[in-house]
Amino acid sequence: MRPSLVGVGVGPGDPELLTLKALAALRGADRVFGPTMAVDAVGRAESIVRQAAPDVVVERLVFAIVRDDGARRAAHEQAADRVVACLEEGERVAFVTLGDPNVYSTFHHLAALVQRRRPQTPVETVPGIMAFQALASTSGTVVLDGSERLHLVSAVDGPEVLEVPLADPEAAIVVYKGGRHLPALAARLDAAGRLEGAVFGELLGLPGEQVGPVADATSSPAAYLACVLVPPRREAPS
Numbered sequence: 001m002r003p004s005l006v007g008v009g010v011g012p013g014d015p016e017l018l019t020l021k022a023l024a025a026l027r028g029a030d031r032v033f034g035p036t037m038a039v040d041a042v043g044r045a046e047s048i049v050r051q052a053a054p055d056v057v058v059e060r061l062v063f064a065i066v067r068d069d070g071a072r073r074a075a076h077e078q079a080a081d082r083v084v085a086c087l088e089e090g091e092r093v094a095f096v097t098l099g100d101p102n103v104y105s106t107f108h109h110l111a112a113l114v115q116r117r118r119p120q121t122p123v124e125t126v127p128g129i130m131a132f133q134a135l136a137s138t139s140g141t142v143v144l145d146g147s148e149r150l151h152l153v154s155a156v157d158g159p160e161v162l163e164v165p166l167a168d169p170e171a172a173i174v175v176y177k178g179g180r181h182l183p184a185l186a187a188r189l190d191a192a193g194r195l196e197g198a199v200f201g202e203l204l205g206l207p208g209e210q211v212g213p214v215a216d217a218t219s220s221p222a223a224y225l226a227c228v229l230v231p232p233r234r235e236a237p238s
């Protein structure tokens, strides 16, 4: 087997949402890396792997989530160096990510840096269940039907991101990275008449999970690991 790099989605939190294919990829790898904020902190993805597959050892790669682009880039470069060193030893390397590796994930940054250093490296991904899918299931929300559309947005820069999706009432809206703006997001949804059926999920599948109507989330911010799901505006069945 040639050395290779695979990004493995481990789902949002509940270890039972890690797929059989993800499990096989982890067990088939010579080395499994997981992102963390500090070398002595168990990352979220690592903790899911520990529960789903205690036999799999995860080596931590530090990815400081900081606003300083230089520090972030330096951490990515260091992580890529470590991955390349393993590939040079002939290893098949897996990198675990929360949810899906192709959606708002560090994996493609890492893969690009690895391929810059070692262009012959085959890169693959194993899809993972995403947080909003878990939220839809837990809250009993039908996300899309018929010709309805989906807007999936990041509110890291604030609730203004809702402007475009709110102009499309027949679209469902999923908001990621907006935990700290939850009250402001709730206010915008209310002003647009879209609070009905809108739900938020915080720490889905993890200790401390909270799920509830966005209408009840108007007073305090939620954690970074929180998402909002707004169903399309629908006619009441006659």
Ligand SMILES: C[S@@+](CC[C@H](N)C(=O)[O-])C[C@H]1O[C@@H](n2cnc3c(N)ncnc32)[C@H](O)[C@@H]1O
Pocket: 012, 013, 097, 098, 099, 100, 101, 102, 103, 104, 105, 129, 130, 131, 132, 175, 176, 177, 178, 179, 201, 202, 203, 204, 205, 206, 224, 225, 226, 227
């Ligand atoms: C960097 S993105 C990772 C997305 C991930 N790759 C996915 O496919 O779901 C982080 C955002 O995903 C959402 N998220 C991921 N896991 C979550 C969880 N367990 N509970 C609630 N939201 C979660 C939150 O909106 C969070 O701010």
